[in-house]
Amino acid sequence: MNSIALRGRFVDMSGHEITGGCLCGEVRFVATAPPRRVTHCHCGMCRKAVGAVVATFAAFESNCVEWHGPLARFDSSDRAWRGFCGRCGSSLCFGYKPRPKRIYLALGAFDDPNAYPAGFHDYLDQKVTWLKVDGHLPTAASAKGNSS
Ligand SMILES: [Zn+2]
Numbered sequence: 001m002n003s004i005a006l007r008g009r010f011v012d013m014s015g016h017e018i019t020g021g022c023l024c025g026e027v028r029f030v031a032t033a034p035p036r037r038v039t040h041c042h043c044g045m046c047r048k049a050v051g052a053v054v055a056t057f058a059a060f061e062s063n064c065v066e067w068h069g070p071l072a073r074f075d076s077s078d079r080a081w082r083g084f085c086g087r088c089g090s091s092l093c094f095g096y097k098p099r100p101k102r103i104y105l106a107l108g109a110f111d112d113p114n115a116y117p118a119g120f121h122d123y124l125d126q127k128v129t130w131l132k133v134d135g136h137l138p139t140a141a142s143a144k145g146n147s148s
């Protein structure tokens with residue numbers, strides 16, 4: 001294992017610390033390991049949830065992500081929930097109930113989204129027709145080791 005518990009908090013020994021948060025600053029997160037994958041999701045539910053034409057999420061192990069401030073939660077279906085700031089409304093994460101050990105953080109909420117380019121698409125069949133983004137990337141379903 002590449003991390004140690006320091007005063008109850010996991011610190012990645014490779015020095016990774018990824019920070020982000022909502023627009024008003026009330027809810028912040030720290031991830032102590034790099035994302036497993038970053039995916040553009042084009043499904044209609046993510047589009048509504050984030051209010052943007054594509055939702056880009058970075059997948060992490062839940063125990064590598066520490067939250068500061070009150071994360072509000074909306075169960076968007078039997079299988080999924082959305083985390084957001086109850087004060088400013090920023091969309092912050094997505095959770096897939098059958099896989100509780102994973103959390104998908106909204107890349108747009110990262111302090112430095114430039115550091116984590118997307119590697120995959122999900123639900124390309126639902127993509128907004130005029131949107132052109134990362135046309136060279138594979139879909140997650142066709143990619144080896146699909147986990148989202
Ligand atoms: Zn906020």
Ligand SMILES: [Zn+2]
Nearest residue numbers: 041042043046
């Ligand atoms: Zn989606």
